[in-house]
Amino acid sequence: MIDVLDLSVAFGDVSVLEDVSLSVEAGTFVGLVGPNGAGKTTLLRAISGALEPDTGLVAIDGTDVHALSSRESSRLVSVVPQDTSLSFSFAVRDVVEMGRTPYRSRFSPPTVEDRERVADALERTGVERFADRSIEDVSGGERQRVILARTIAQDTPVVLLDEPTASLDINHQVETLELVSELVADGKTVIAAIHDLDLAARYCDELVMVADRRVLERGPPESVLTSARLARAFDATAAVTTNPVTGSPVVTALSGNARGGSKPGGDDANVNENAPARVHVVGSGSTAAGVLARLEAADIDASIGPVAETDVAAETARQLGIDRLSVEPFASLEAETMAALQREISRSDVTVIADLRIGAGNQLVLEALADAEPLLVVESTPFDDRNAAGEGARDRYERLRSRGVRADPETVVERVLDVCDEYSDVDSTAPDQHRPIESDDD
């Protein structure tokens, strides 16, 4: 068990970690996630004993790591650093054998156990085939695996890894993390700083999100990786969905302004006072899916439909837990669906049209949208490429388009908040002022 208690570290005047406390149960795999410069490496170095904190304590199974000799601490903790370059030209096998140094007296030959541990480490990491080569003659990714092999040979109860997959190809990323999971299954306690949030979510039992000099959040990956927390820690607009193959969270960072989302250092509450209670989206395809993801990332309640259940926007809505008015593909719209659409439009503060297709079945949708106010129009695909509509439908769509506010997928949240600001300036008790522009003319 690892206990970090009230740990603070500063470099000169710059405070990097402040009163960080963290306990990690034996036999768990904990991922440290957080933005560049958040202090993940510093925390790992303090836990390993390599860096003396200004205040606080790190104990492994009740022993203060900073009170141990380096030989004693190397039997307790092994480290795979971010920078795996070595200053001497050793053979790969010798580098892995160095993992046994804490157990050997200076001039005694390796024991049977030493040999077995090294052979096992070489084999498990796939390093054996270049074991006789110089460490200077292997690639960055291969060197990373050599250092992991050294760690396996070191056979410590605690393993600390700083970006263990950083220079690895996708195959070796997965192989390495599978291997680390095996070490955890063998009873070792692993803490790894990992930038790839999807891999961290897939392999770690728990994530610890480090930002603003402290632990912002910890817990199972699905509870730590939320749009609001990612906005706070990384100042990023991101959608979190579920990988259909692995079932673990997938983070998709989106471009564009996250105005209206939670900000670093703030609460999870929405920062914009006039943020809408609800936005209804009418449209389909990746444009509508992107709009939904951005609304979700900005903590804005959304609904979508009518949308074919097989459409990517419907799937995105399902993954993000967004209400959807789904219909069978190519089915004509029933009165019930139209009534539900009317209800959604009237209970929403803003209606967004996102690459709306005007097929034969969508004439009723155009009619329903005629009264939607305020209306935002997002188009990524030109009208003619997404529609084979007759003149009547085209005219109707053009009328909607001309009275709506235009937005790009990247700016949709900003525009939604703008129109909400505009509408909040209108006195809602005066019926004539329903439309803000007309109300000024009256």
Ligand SMILES: Nc1ncnc2c1ncn2[C@@H]1O[C@H](COP(=O)(O)OP(=O)(O)OP(=O)(O)O)[C@@H](O)[C@H]1O
């Ligand atoms: N020896 C040092 N002297 C001065 N500042 C340092 C030193 N080591 C780290 N820092 C600073 O401390 C902060 C935290 O660094 P650290 O390497 O722990 O962050 P990190 O979360 O691991 O970042 P990254 O994700 O980029 O690897 C950074 O601002 C870094 O510049």
